[in-house]
Amino acid sequence: MADPWNTFVEGDNLDVLPRLATITGDAAPYDLVYIDPPYNTGNDFAYRDDIRGDGTTDRHQAWVAMMRPRLEAARELLAPTGAIAVSIDDNEAAHLRLLMDELYGEEQRLAQVVVNLNAKGRQLGRGFATSHEYLLVYARDARRCVLDASSSETVDERDFPLETPDGRRFRHLPLRNTNKKFNPVTARTLHFSVWGDPETGEVRTAPFGAAVEITPVFGDGTAAVWRWSRPRIDERPDDLVCRRIKGREGERVDVFQRDWLHRDETGGRRKKLTTIWLAAEVGSTDTAVAELKEIVGHVFESPKPTGLIRRLLGTMPDDARVLDFFAGSGTTGHAVALQNAADGGTRRCTSVNSAEPTRTGSNAQLAGYATVADITRARLQAVADTVGGGYQELAP
Structure with missing residues (x-):
């Protein structure tokens, strides 16, 4: 039987954390660690380690002292090729x-x-209406x-109009x-002539037929370099086209790459993620x-949206081992199941949470949940019942 997803x-x-391999019976490292630790809002947090000493430690030092050993332990569980992501707010x-x-x-x-996470912004309190949190990502x-x-x-398919x-x-x-940092001085081997026929669009690295010689130049006419080497041009001639264009010095012939939305049937195109993730893309607190x-049921006030975790999961292999040791309402495990169901992946998630009493x-x-x-x-368990993938609970 396959290992359960959760x-x-x-x-x-x-x-x-130091005993996790023994508890799970699996010493393999984790590929992705995601945590949403308690935010330091000035109130006591549930993890009351013996860190206050004589009582003079301020709240920031106390929070950092709480987090330090847990992040150290997480690092020991992380694969050499893995990454950790931590949600946090301004505090x-x-x-x-x-x-x-x-x-x-x-x-x-x-x-x-x-x-x-809050497109409208928090309207209570002084100052600006805060509409964001942060996600710190480390390898x-x-x-x-x-x-x-x-x-x-x-x-965006609209970026590919042809x-x-x-x-x-x-x-x-x-x-x-x-x-312009790349030029005949800094990238000497990429400055060379190619030949192209603007009537047929054909491009080659050697003269042919009615082709004209083309050297790379910037718009102001100064010498430039190609992005592709000669061997690559020879390997992918059908991905290049020769065209007449109008430049500052009048009409000239230049070479363009056909940049495909999908290069083949199996490899979907990807685009680098920006460092601003909008609620419309990953979900909101609401x-x-x-x-x-x-x-x-309505039993948790500020859970993270599964879309946020699924975007993170999408950056990792589809068989990633995932760990969340501030599991809260179980968003990470839920996201793993949804992503596996969507793309056929075999990700597995281990969630750890304390028996913190509910308020x-x-x-x-009132719904009968004594602890988080x-x-x-x-x-x-509900995710296993509705999405699939199985669920098991292990004794610590």
């Missing part, structure tokens, strides 16, 4: 970034993403990390490198509350 362990993550974003720089290395920071080793910071969802008779869409990109309400008089308590862990397990 595994849950109840317990304090500081105690569970601790600066302190968390410094902590992550220290523990994982500043050179391993892949991004600080702005996530627009275990950026040189080896398999995270692909791109997505097929951000590709079409072949058989329906394939493309656009023309200059074969000339438009960045949509997160609604999707949780649909599956277990007195809260919707969760009860919400986590209820959601993951």
Whole structure:
């Protein structure tokens, strides 16, 4: 029988993480760690480690001291090719970034993403209406990390206005490198002549028929270089076209690449993700509350939308092992199941959550959930029942 997509362990993550391999019976490292730790709003947080000493430690130091050993433990569980992503708000974003720089290395920071979770902005309190949080993303080793910071969802077909008779869409990109940092001095081997026939569009690296000689130049007529080498031009002549264009010095002949929307039937085009993720793309706090309400009820005030986690999952291999040790309402496990169901992946998620009591008089308590862990397990079980993939709970 295949391993279940979702595994849950109840317990304090500081105690569970060092023993996780023993608990799960699987010592393989994790490819992606995602956590949404308690935000430091000035109130006590549930993880009351013995860190306050003589009581003089301020709230930022206390929060950092709570996070440090957990992030250290997470690093030991992360694959050399893996990545960790942490959601945070303005209260601790600066302190968390410094902590992550220290523990994982500043050179391993892949991004600080702005996530627009409240499009209207929070209208209570003084100052501006805050509409965003952050997502800090670090690699275990950026040189080896398999995270692909791109997505097929951000590709706009309108950017490919041209079409072949058989329906394939493309656009023309200059074969000339438009960045003046690359020129015959800095990239000497990429400055050479090609031959093209503007009547047929054919391009070759050697003279032929009625072809004219073409050298790469910038718009002002100064020498430039090609983006492709001679061997690559010879390998992909059908992806190039020769055209007459009007430049500053009058009409000239230039070479363009046919940049396809889909190069083949199996490889969907991807586009680099920006560092601003809009609620319209990944969901909002409101949509997160609604999707949780649909599956277990209105029992959590500020869950993360599954769309946010699914965008992260889309940057990793489809068989990634995922860990969330501040599992909260179980969004990460839910997102893993939805993504597997959507693309046929075999991702597996381990969720860890403490038995933090639900707030007195809260919707969760009134619904019969004594602890936040009860919400986590209820959601993951409901996900297994409705989406599939199975569920198991392991004793800590």
